[in-house]
Amino acid sequence: MLITQQPMFRHFWYPVMPTHLLDAGHPKAFRLLGEDIVLWKVGEGRYASMEDRCCHRTAKLSMGWLENDRIVCGYHGWAYDCTGQCVSMPQSPEAQKIPYKVKSHLTEVRYGYVWVCLEPDPINTIPVLEEDGAPGFRLIHEFYEPCRATGLRLMENFFDFSHTGFVHKGTFGNMVDAKPRKTEIEETEHGLVLRGDVPVLNADEHIQRVVRDSGLESVRHMVSQWYMPFMRKSQINYPNGLIHSLVTSATPIDDERSMLCQWIYRNDTEAEVSAADCIEMDRRITNEDILILEGLDPDVPLAPAHAEEAHMYTDRPGLAMRRRLLKMMEARGEKEVRTPRNLARFGIRVETASA
Ligand code: FES
Ligand SMILES: [Fe+2]
Structure with a gap:
């Protein structure tokens, strides 16, 4: 069995990172089932994760920074909220509704870890x-x-x-x-x-x-x-x-x-x-x-x-x-x-x- 080749495993919850690694307020990268994801702290006890790939030119979002609860891409400064929605493009400050989105993942906190499920319909629950x-x-x-x-x-x-x-x-x-x-x-x-x-x-x-x-x-x-x-x-x-x-x-x-x-x-x-x-x-x-x-x-x-x-x-x-x-x-x-x-x-x- 090759784990990344079996889509079933994307439907389970996994602990991916201790919360204390995110508490300093910097986004962090993780590779889960061969997929690069970025994690960050959104607020007290709240964390988010999504694809580590900006939808503009694929830059690693984990190389960006946080502004309040948003993650900012380090390449051209596009900002995303925790649902993956692009909410700001500095090059088009007048844009109201931006039609770009990055895939976000289900995220929970338990036992001192941030847990992630890559798909929206988990098979299991966190033990x-x-x-x-x-x-x-x-x-x-x-x-x-x-x-x-x-x-x-x-x-x-x-x-x-x-x-x-x-x-x-x-x-x-x-x-x-x-x-x-x-x-x-x-x-x-x-x-x-x-x-x-x-x-x-x-x-x-x-x-x-x-x-x-x-x-x-x-x-x-x-x-x-x-x-x-x-x-x-x-x-x-x-x-x-x-x-x-x-x-x-x-x-x-x-x-x-x-x-x-x-x-x-x-x-x-x-x-x-x-x-x-x-x-x-x-x-x-x-x-x-x-x-x-x-x-x-x-x-x-x-x-x-x-x-x-x-x-x-x-x-x-x-x-x-x-x-x-x-x-x-x-x-x-x-x-x-x-x-x-x-x-x-x-x-x-x-x-x-x-x-
Ligand atoms: S690659 Fe992210 S804003 Fe351009
Ligand atoms: Fe042993």
Whole structure:
């Protein structure tokens, strides 16, 4: 699947930029699903986004500036309001109704991010995160950074409990006890939920401190939510009652890259474990994942007929994601688009799937 070639993905909400990056009052550029967009702050708690392309001579509007709630093109000074309507042309100051418009996008603010949907009819709603604002929970923003891994590869990784012993052997992975425990998958309206236990090894002093558990071998209970198409919340429940909920959106930049937007909720206090310590732990763990994921083929086959990858028991959540996305695409009359290189392979590889 090539994400930018599947129009369906344009109909989902994505968090694209932390609001604080726009609060200084300068427009900012982002590439969402291969499309260049500009974002800016319109007023208190209000943000706007539209095509980053002036309808006069295609200048990047993100190179312009703001005048009150309008964005001004840096090339000839045309000004646009937040609906994309051109409302002022300095070269024709007498013009009353200007017949030019740039495409604007649906824009919302949630969880400290500006969210954008490129089309006017979103398929999903912005996920409701029960920890947000709940008594006893704090929010810590962790990462906002691009990576060369696609959304579905990241989602599959987050729901694959069998990689931890290997990829995370330098942090908490237990390679000796790699046999996965039983997991339960439940399909939901927004995606799926996976419940299961993961054996871990708390051998690292820093991790022991952050998870407040000095026991060497331990088991975490995970409740992981997949929010279609590229967002997850992994609620990690430690035996001591600590909850560390990781929220990650792999916001699609293009066919190969995602913007990793990650924040966490924890039911403890800064005095118990500092935010900096939590971020450092998740930084080390995330780096381990990204190192592997950046080497994977970005073109994930959705259709089972493209049996280019072998599977095992713990791949079931990822396979459920593939099935679900394909079904949604087909219901919209869309066909899966593959890279020519992988299409050429189709029919050549021998299926080894056993899951
Ligand atoms: S290109 Fe934007 S005003 Fe001319
Ligand atoms: Fe991982």
